[in-house]
Amino acid sequence: MRTKYIPVLILLAVLSIVAFALPNRASGVEYFLRADTVVVNLPGGVNVTMWGFALENAFGETSGTVICPGPELVVPSGDNVLTIHLDNNLPEVTSIVIPGLTATMTPVRRPDGRVRSFTHETPSGNTEAVDYTWNNVEPGTYIYQTGTHPGKQVQMGLYGVVRKSFSEDGSGGEVYENVDYDSQKVIFFSEIDPVIHEAVANEEYGTGLTVTSPIGYKAKYFLINGKVYENGDPALPIGGVGQTILLRFVNAGLKTHSPMVNGLETLVVAEDGKPYKYPEKRFSMTLPAMKTKDVLIAPSTAGTYVLYDRRLYLTNSGSAPGGMYLKLSVND
Helix, strand or coil: HHHHHHHHHHHHHHHHHHHHHHHCCCEEEEEEEEEEEEEEECCCEEEEEEEEEECCCCCCCCCCCCCCCCCEEECCCCCCCCEEEEECCCCCEECCCCCCCCCCCCCECCCCEEEEEECCECCCCCCCCCEEEEEECCCEEEECCCCHHHHHHHHCCEEEEEEEECCECCCCEECCCEECCCEEEEEEEECCCCCHHHHHHHHCCCCCCCCCCCCHCCCCCEECCCCCCCCCCCCEEEEEEECCCCEEEEECCCCCEEEEECCEEEEEECCCCEEEEEEEEEECCCEECCCEEEEEECCCCCCCEEEEEEECCEEEEECCCCCCCCEEEEEE
């Protein structure tokens, strides 16, 4: 009587071995973002209308704060899939793309055949979340940005950073395989042309209106991590002496910038999430528009180091000091 159970037992054993041998299925991380407007206060009493993103717990919530750059999206080292659920409270359609990451793209064209959006759109006031998914997310630093009318919507502030490490824990990790770090910071460059922002806010941007395109773009404010420098700004803590510190540089402006940490040599290890075969030692680097670079520094002395744009975008609408200037604090 027991012999009839033998095939079943063999089958179960085989299935157990196969299940054990199969690789783990890709896991994923999800974020709910709301695209909305926000007013940014700049030196001299200037108020500029921006478009940005807020991080929410679920679609339809409005408790998150709209910021620009948008919320930092972290893909854990064990995850491979990123999904953004988008809620659009802007007065026009928008979308999200991430240059450097593969995704299924469905461009939307204007009646004349020109591309309006690089992928499917989220309508204004959507009643259901519109999803954007990226599979096989590789370690690196990436910009997420609007894929709709980028000449206008990127300048308005629809961008943020996505980052993933090869491995990480609370005390550091590997940004790429065999590229270690002890602490990390995102350094996000951006710019503001208040003329464009005022035109958009007053519905005077477009064909036949006050501002027809970004061709006449002229930035007057230059920001790091969403802020222009003002006298008295505190230093940003980045790590300690003897540590390897990862600086994830991001440029969402329309101009090329040249970051430099005064008094420190840097090691550029990757660009747009693609590690260099031969990392480059530099005291300053070139950071073109809409690009990212991963950079390592190893301070040997505690104190305050100045990070600034070597191309000298160091004013706030012509007034100095200001612009792309940031103090970095290294502890003992």
